[in-house]
Amino acid sequence: MEILFTHRQEMLYLEHARVRLENDRVVYDMDGDKEALRYNFPYKNAQVLMLGTGTSITQAAMKKLSLEGVIVVFSGSEGLPFYMASVSEYRPSKYAIGWITQWLDTETRMALAQAMLVYRLDFTRMMIDAGLCPLKPSLLEDIGERVHNALDQQSLRGIEGEMMRNRIYKSYARHYLGDNTAFVRDGGLEKSKGDEAAANVAINHGNSLAYGVAAGALWSLGIPTAFPVLHGTTRNGGLIFDVADLIKDGLVLPWAFENRNVPIRKSIQDLRWLIKKHKADKFMVETLKTLAVGA
Numbered sequence: 001m002e003i004l005f006t007h008r009q010e011m012l013y014l015e016h017a018r019v020r021l022e023n024d025r026v027v028y029d030m031d032g033d034k035e036a037l038r039y040n041f042p043y044k045n046a047q048v049l050m051l052g053t054g055t056s057i058t059q060a061a062m063k064k065l066s067l068e069g070v071i072v073v074f075s076g077s078e079g080l081p082f083y084m085a086s087v088s089e090y091r092p093s094k095y096a097i098g099w100i101t102q103w104l105d106t107e108t109r110m111a112l113a114q115a116m117l118v119y120r121l122d123f124t125r126m127m128i129d130a131g132l133c134p135l136k137p138s139l140l141e142d143i144g145e146r147v148h149n150a151l152d153q154q155s156l157r158g159i160e161g162e163m164m165r166n167r168i169y170k171s172y173a174r175h176y177l178g179d180n181t182a183f184v185r186d187g188g189l190e191k192s193k194g195d196e197a198a199a200n201v202a203i204n205h206g207n208s209l210a211y212g213v214a215a216g217a218l219w220s221l222g223i224p225t226a227f228p229v230l231h232g233t234t235r236n237g238g239l240i241f242d243v244a245d246l247i248k249d250g251l252v253l254p255w256a257f258e259n260r261n262v263p264i265r266k267s268i269q270d271l272r273w274l275i276k277k278h279k280a281d282k283f284m285v286e287t288l289k290t291l292a293v294g295a
Helices: 059-067 094-104 106-129 137-149 153-177 194-221 238-258 264-277 280-292
Strands: 010-014 017-022 025-031 036-040 046-051 071-075 081-084
Touching: 010 194, 010 264, 017 046, 017 059, 025 059, 046 194, 059 071, 071 194, 094 106, 094 280, 106 137, 106 153, 106 238, 106 280, 137 153, 153 194, 153 238, 194 238, 194 264, 194 280, 238 264, 238 280, 264 280
Parallel strands: 010 046, 046 071
Antiparallel strands: 017 025, 025 036, 071 081
């Protein structure tokens, strides 16, 4: 019996490891002090497997994970992601039909975009109440009012971009790096240095894990990733970014700034724990289900 996506517990980040199939089991080898160490990967209870630098995976293992619905994220040293998952499995069609039907109509697509931002703000408020997020509620109230009064999707994209670049990122930077920090989001790490660069690297890695969970949420419901409402309509995986953003402001960003100087192999497991503790994966799935059926 297949375990529901939201009930799966495992999210694993690996560096300098080889993932392979052995006797119909997925295992990974890591170099120890004296000999290679071998571990089983419980794929039936796994949501996401992140493969960082110095990793490899065999075709047989990739096939097994794909058929089991495990989202594999290939993540480089800067946390830049590439995803792999099965597209051949049977999934319920009502959520895909509901989402696409609304997406094809200009007015209902606008309503989906507004709702996604409202849910995003709601999750951030929950993280404030949980003591995880240092943002001020007044900031979210101001953003929420602007979302409510937006006239079209282009306006919403402008609000979303301005909200992230000029307000939420800067609020976190002031809180964690000091009032004089002129933080700039630098995903490619071309200009930032010191603590700013460390925070950008952590954000990249946190985003990679959030993208993997979002891809898994969409996969579990059978909703295609090519129907985004905020990240444009020309990106085949744009909806992954929309869904991942539901938890980005309230969970990924405070984790990234706070853990910017912690080794990624340790800190990413802390993020995995936070996602499960605060049921962020379930929040993604339930939000998609609610919006897809037009509730």
